[in-house]
Amino acid sequence: MKFSAKKFFEKIIEGILFLSSTVTTLTVLLIIVFLFKEGLVLFSQRPIEKNDVIAVHNDNRLTHISARQIKDIFDQKITHWNQIGGSNDSILLFSTSYITDYLSEDELGEDFSNLPAKVDSLLRVSPGMIAVVNRRHLPAGFHGKELQIDKITVWNFLTGREWFPTAQPAVQLGVLPLILGTLMVSILAILIALPVGLATAIYMAEVADSRIRNILKPIIELLAGIPSVVYGFFGLVIIVPFIRNLFDLPVGETALAGSIVLGIMALPTIITISEDAIRNTPRAVKEASLALGANHWQTIVRVIIPYSISGITAGAILGIGRAIGETMAVLMVTGNAAVMPHSILQPVRTIPATVAAELGEASQGGVHYQALFALGIILFLITLLINFVVEYISSHRKFR
Amino acid sequence: MVVLQAKNFVSPFKINQNMKNIILSLAIFTFSLAAYSQKIVIKGSDTVLPLSQKEAETYMKANTTASITVIGGGSGVGIAALIDGTTDIAMSSRPLKMDEKLKIQESGKAYKEVKIADDALAVIVNPANPVKKLTREQLEEIYTGKITNWKQVGGDDMKIVVYSRESSSGTYEFFKEHVMNKKNYASSCLNMPATGAIIQSVSQTKGAIGYVGLAYLDKAVADVAVSYDKGKTYVMATYENAKNKTYPIVRPLYYYYNPKIEKQIKPFLDYVLSAAGQKVVKDIGYIDIGK
Numbered sequence: 001m002k003f004s005a006k007k008f009f010e011k012i013i014e015g016i017l018f019l020s021s022t023v024t025t026l027t028v029l030l031i032i033v034f035l036f037k038e039g040l041v042l043f044s045q046r047p048i049e050k051n052d053v054i055a056v057h058n059d060n061r062l063t064h065i066s067a068r069q070i071k072d073i074f075d076q077k078i079t080h081w082n083q084i085g086g087s088n089d090s091i092l093l094f095s096t097s098y099i100t101d102y103l104s105e106d107e108l109g110e111d112f113s114n115l116p117a118k119v120d121s122l123l124r125v126s127p128g129m130i131a132v133v134n135r136r137h138l139p140a141g142f143h144g145k146e147l148q149i150d151k152i153t154v155w156n157f158l159t160g161r162e163w164f165p166t167a168q169p170a171v172q173l174g175v176l177p178l179i180l181g182t183l184m185v186s187i188l189a190i191l192i193a194l195p196v197g198l199a200t201a202i203y204m205a206e207v208a209d210s211r212i213r214n215i216l217k218p219i220i221e222l223l224a225g226i227p228s229v230v231y232g233f234f235g236l237v238i239i240v241p242f243i244r245n246l247f248d249l250p251v252g253e254t255a256l257a258g259s260i261v262l263g264i265m266a267l268p269t270i271i272t273i274s275e276d277a278i279r280n281t282p283r284a285v286k287e288a289s290l291a292l293g294a295n296h297w298q299t300i301v302r303v304i305i306p307y308s309i310s311g312i313t314a315g316a317i318l319g320i321g322r323a324i325g326e327t328m329a330v331l332m333v334t335g336n337a338a339v340m341p342h343s344i345l346q347p348v349r350t351i352p353a354t355v356a357a358e359l360g361e362a363s364q365g366g367v368h369y370q371a372l373f374a375l376g377i378i379l380f381l382i383t384l385l386i387n388f389v390v391e392y393i394s395s396h397r398k399f400r
Numbered sequence: 401m402v403v404l405q406a407k408n409f410v411s412p413f414k415i416n417q418n419m420k421n422i423i424l425s426l427a428i429f430t431f432s433l434a435a436y437s438q439k440i441v442i443k444g445s446d447t448v449l450p451l452s453q454k455e456a457e458t459y460m461k462a463n464t465t466a467s468i469t470v471i472g473g474g475s476g477v478g479i480a481a482l483i484d485g486t487t488d489i490a491m492s493s494r495p496l497k498m499d500e501k502l503k504i505q506e507s508g509k510a511y512k513e514v515k516i517a518d519d520a521l522a523v524i525v526n527p528a529n530p531v532k533k534l535t536r537e538q539l540e541e542i543y544t545g546k547i548t549n550w551k552q553v554g555g556d557d558m559k560i561v562v563y564s565r566e567s568s569s570g571t572y573e574f575f576k577e578h579v580m581n582k583k584n585y586a587s588s589c590l591n592m593p594a595t596g597a598i599i600q601s602v603s604q605t606k607g608a609i610g611y612v613g614l615a616y617l618d619k620a621v622a623d624v625a626v627s628y629d630k631g632k633t634y635v636m637a638t639y640e641n642a643k644n645k646t647y648p649i650v651r652p653l654y655y656y657y658n659p660k661i662e663k664q665i666k667p668f669l670d671y672v673l674s675a676a677g678q679k680v681v682k683d684i685g686y687i688d689i690g691k
Contacts, residue, residue: 049499074582075584076583096497096499096502097497097498097577097582099498112502163587164584167584236597237600240601244604244605250558250561250606250607251590251608252604252605253601331593332592332593335592336590337587337588337589338587339587347588347590349591357566357568357593358566358567358568360473360474360480360568361473361476361480361567361568362480
């Protein structure tokens with residue numbers, strides 16, 4: 001009786017463990033599916049609001065216009081139609097934010113009922129008019145013609161250089177500066193954190209005597225518990241002025257500041273896990289190497305580190321993951337300027353900071369929302385790539 | 401790694417006990433929430449946030465059955481929440497944009513707007529900067545990237561470092577509509593996530609320029625007199641100048657809500673617009689509106 005009860009009990013525990021691992025794997029997979037589902041829809045949308053129409057005067061020579069041209073037109077950088085292949089007329093603007101220039105609140109009427117007639121009359125009268133309005137606000141047979149605008153393509157999204165997701169009337173979605181900013185800050189953070197972390201781990205595991213190690217270990221584990229906002233504020237108050245004074249720059253918010261803060265944040269993870277891995281090298285392996293005549297340093301470099309490379313890699317991947325995905329700290333010290341980075345002493349904008357700053361105000365299902373999910377996909381792929389590279393390098397080492 | 405897993409193993413019986421405790425405390429918590437007869441959620445602008453918090457605190461002290469939750473995030477966040485129906489009141493430091501009004505109309509809801517205070521936007525520079533006054537046109541050209549050096553506006557030969565808020569901020573939108581005449585910010589503007597970060601950055605960067613609400617003005621930064629008539633008169637951002645409307649960059653602070661819940665929030669709204677509520681407005685540093 002006792003025997004079968006114990007077996008039954010063990011079977012239940014096995015079942016619970018299996019269930020929890022299945023649930024965990026499924027959750028991770030579902031999150032990834034959700035990410036792709038929400039993000040990929042972006043590439044079937046046009047860069048203007050769903051039911052918006054770009055209407056011009058009937059005599060206008062153009063049939064087609066790009067999102068970039070609309071932005072420059074409404075920014076008043078392009079002022080005459082002949083600058084983009086039309087006639088010599090100067091461009092007159094009309095969109096939802098210009099309604100109050102032409103009609104007062106009372107003239108608009110309840111539910112904007114007088115708007116279609118007004119838009120129609122404007123299009124008929126002025127040859128230079130361009131109006132971007134909702135289809136509901138154009139009368140059925142309006143006296144003008146519609147311009148076509150391209151859908152957002154993957155190529156334009158990935159290589160565009162301007163990120164204005166809230167621009168009216170056409171959004172500008174170019175993520176190249178964001179991708180480059182993320183890569184620059186992350187790779188620099190890894191370059192700072194990995195050597196320092198590994199060196200500290202070796203020191204604590206092999207060189208330091210137990211008194212020093214007993215003081216250092218809890219301090220480093222404490223560092224891992226500091227919230228990222230505190231790191232961000234520390235970066236803003238201490239590191240940013242320091243960099244500005246050291247390099248004599250006009251502004252201290254730079255990619256370098258972001259990398260230093262991220263490097264410090266990734267350090268505790270890398271140190272703790274690497275140190276554990278190094279300490280778990282069997283004494284027999286160490287003593288065999290020393291017995292064969294190698295000194296302590298040769299043992300460390302040629303025997304212990306290759307033996308614990310898988311643990312060190314695991315620590316590196318976790319630390320790198322934290323560095324790449326960090327939002328709050330980066331948001332406060334990199335300046336968030338979406339420009340192409342030419343050097344590390346320049347403000348940049350990273351993908352996690354962009355998503356953190358903008359997701360709250362993007363209305364569900366809109367173009368901005370989908371663009372942010374598309375950015376999430378890109379971030380996911382970047383992290384995956386870097387993890388594969390680290391794994392490849394370490395596994396390559398193992399078989400040497 | 402294996403050692404860690406062994407330490408964290410909890411027997412199934414303990415798990416059951418923990419689950420029971422969690423469920424019980426959740427039940428008590430939800431019942432205690434339901435005990436409050438007046439529950440209001442206010443979400444939105446970080447500018448209006450300190451004001452709403454103080455009003456909520458003083459109101460709840462006088463009415464102990466009321467429970468008001470105040471959440472920041474930016475005017476855009478609050479208005480998006482109002483459209484989605486996840487907040488009772490959206491606090492905003494800018495009026496609704498046309499397309500937000502259209503979106504509300506399309507979703508079949510209605511909205512009501514209540515102005516609760518005014519706020520002046522001060523343009524700030526580093527205290528070491530000799531430039532003390534700027535016209536609206538100069539501000540527009542600085543923020544769109546046309547003017548890049550302080551010597552072009554009468555200062556030293558130093559690069560202008562432009563600080564702005566993120567796009568979810570009502571302050572960002574108001575500045576864009578009124579001071580920049582709806583033009584887009586330059587890509588090279590540094591976007592800081594909060595007013596506190598702008599004050600910190602402007603106070604430590606010599607060539608910096610930024611904009612903050614009057615309530616956040618600090619000794620660490622210097623504010624600049626602004627002219628809206630191409631240089632004839634320059635006005636500083638002070639409480640008096642904003643109240644008598646000589647300072648041009650003044651924006652109204654609004655509460656937006658769905659008229660369906662008007663009865664539920666009317667006591668709180670009346671308090672905010674009353675003399676006691678408006679005194680709180682003045683104490684925080686905004687401009688009270690005369691009744």
